[in-house]
Amino acid sequence: MTSGNAQISKRILSIDILRGLVMIIMALDHTRDFFHIEAMTGDPLNPDTTTAMLFFTRFITHFCAPTFVFLSGLSAYLSAQNKTPAEASTFLLKRGLWLVVVEIVIISFGLTFNPLYNFVILQVIWAIGFSMVFLALFSRISYRTVLVIGIILVLGHNIFDLFPAPNDPTGGLILKVFFTASGTVVPLGANHFVGVFYAILPWTGIMFLGYGAGKWFGKDYDPKKRKTNLLNFGAIALILFVGLRIAGIYGDPAPRKEYQDVFKNLLSFFNVSKYPPSLQYTCLTIGVALVLLAISEKFKNKFTKVLSVYGSVPFFYYVIHFYLLHTILVIVFFLSGYTSKDIYSVPFLFRPTQFGFDLWGVYLIWIVMVLALYYPCKWFKKYKETHSKWWLRYV
Known part of the structure; x- marks a missing residue:
C-alpha cells in the first residue's frame, strides 16, 4: 500500500471512529425515551428538576445529531470526488429522497410500532434527506456556494427568534418546518398527525x-495542515459558544437563566437549544466534533476498531437499533403486567406514561443493545466491502 493510500485509510478510519462513537451515544437517548420512568413526564435538561446524572445522560447525546449530519456532508464531498458533478448531484438527490421515505415509512414505524401510522415522526433522517436534496442542487453551482450558504444558515437562522411568527397559518407552518420547528404537530385528519421535530434548514447549514x-480530507491535502485546521476551527467554535452564551443576546431562543445555586448555573450555561439547533448549540457540538476528528487520526487500538465497525454502517445500525429497542420494550411491557388494553399510547405503542426504570435500568438496556448489534454490524460491514450491488450505496 502506498503512503497516499495509507493516509486515505487513516482519514476514513478517523471519520468512522467519530461516527461510531456518536452512533453508540445516540442510542442512549433513544433507550432513555423508551425505558426511563420520567422520559414522558419530565425535562432532563431543566436545572430546576434534573439531577447531575440525568442531565449528563441527555446532554451527552446533544453531540450526536450535529456530528452525524456534519460527517454526512463531509462524506458527500469525498464521494463526489469519484464522480462527475452530474453523477454526484443525481446520487445525492436520489439518496436524499430515499431517506425522506425511510423516515416516514421505516423509522416512524420502528419508533411507534403503529401499523396505521397515526403519528408520523420526522427527525434527523428527514432533515438529512432534505439537506441532501439541497446539497444536490447547490453543489452543481460550486463548492464555494455550498460553503457560503452553510455559513449563512448556521450563523443567521436564529434571526427568526427576534421576530414574531407570521399570522398566516400557511406561512407560519412553512417557517416552522424549514426554520423553527421544535415539536410542531400537523394534523392530517382526525386520527393522523405528523410531528416535525427537526426544522430542515438549520441542519442543512451543518451538512x-x-x-x-x-x-x-482530499488525498493531496497535507495531513498536518488538516489537523491544524480542525483544531483551530474547533477552538474558534468553542470560543464563540462561550462568548455568545455569556452575552446572551443572540444565538439561542431560550436565554440562559441565572440561579443562586452554582451547580444550577453550570447546567443552565450548557442547556442550549437543539430543536432547532441554535447557533450556540452548533458551536458547542461541532467545535467538540472538529477537535475529536483531529485527534482521532492518531487513535488506533481495539476500542477504536470497535467504534469504526459501528461507524462504517451507520444507516444499518440506526434502523436496526430502533426495532431492537422497541422489541425489548414490548417484552418488558408484558413482563411488567400490562395487557393489550394498555398498548395504545402516544407517541409510542407499548409505552405508557407511567412506565420504565431508573437510570441504571436505562444504561443496562443500552449496553446490552449496543453489544447485541456489534456482530450484525460487523457482518454487514464485510458484506458491503465484498459486494457491489447498487442498493448498497443507499444503505
Whole structure:
C-alpha cells in the first residue's frame, strides 16, 4: 500500500471512529425515551428538576445529531470526488429522497410500532434527506456556494427568534418546518398527525459546513495542515459558544437563566437549544466534533476498531437499533403486567406514561443493545466491502 493510500485509510478510519462513537451515544437517548420512568413526564435538561446524572445522560447525546449530519456532508464531498458533478448531484438527490421515505415509512414505524401510522415522526433522517436534496442542487453551482450558504444558515437562522411568527397559518407552518420547528404537530385528519421535530434548514447549514470541510480530507491535502485546521476551527467554535452564551443576546431562543445555586448555573450555561439547533448549540457540538476528528487520526487500538465497525454502517445500525429497542420494550411491557388494553399510547405503542426504570435500568438496556448489534454490524460491514450491488450505496 502506498503512503497516499495509507493516509486515505487513516482519514476514513478517523471519520468512522467519530461516527461510531456518536452512533453508540445516540442510542442512549433513544433507550432513555423508551425505558426511563420520567422520559414522558419530565425535562432532563431543566436545572430546576434534573439531577447531575440525568442531565449528563441527555446532554451527552446533544453531540450526536450535529456530528452525524456534519460527517454526512463531509462524506458527500469525498464521494463526489469519484464522480462527475452530474453523477454526484443525481446520487445525492436520489439518496436524499430515499431517506425522506425511510423516515416516514421505516423509522416512524420502528419508533411507534403503529401499523396505521397515526403519528408520523420526522427527525434527523428527514432533515438529512432534505439537506441532501439541497446539497444536490447547490453543489452543481460550486463548492464555494455550498460553503457560503452553510455559513449563512448556521450563523443567521436564529434571526427568526427576534421576530414574531407570521399570522398566516400557511406561512407560519412553512417557517416552522424549514426554520423553527421544535415539536410542531400537523394534523392530517382526525386520527393522523405528523410531528416535525427537526426544522430542515438549520441542519442543512451543518451538512453544508461538513461538505466544506471535505476539502481538507482530499488525498493531496497535507495531513498536518488538516489537523491544524480542525483544531483551530474547533477552538474558534468553542470560543464563540462561550462568548455568545455569556452575552446572551443572540444565538439561542431560550436565554440562559441565572440561579443562586452554582451547580444550577453550570447546567443552565450548557442547556442550549437543539430543536432547532441554535447557533450556540452548533458551536458547542461541532467545535467538540472538529477537535475529536483531529485527534482521532492518531487513535488506533481495539476500542477504536470497535467504534469504526459501528461507524462504517451507520444507516444499518440506526434502523436496526430502533426495532431492537422497541422489541425489548414490548417484552418488558408484558413482563411488567400490562395487557393489550394498555398498548395504545402516544407517541409510542407499548409505552405508557407511567412506565420504565431508573437510570441504571436505562444504561443496562443500552449496553446490552449496543453489544447485541456489534456482530450484525460487523457482518454487514464485510458484506458491503465484498459486494457491489447498487442498493448498497443507499444503505
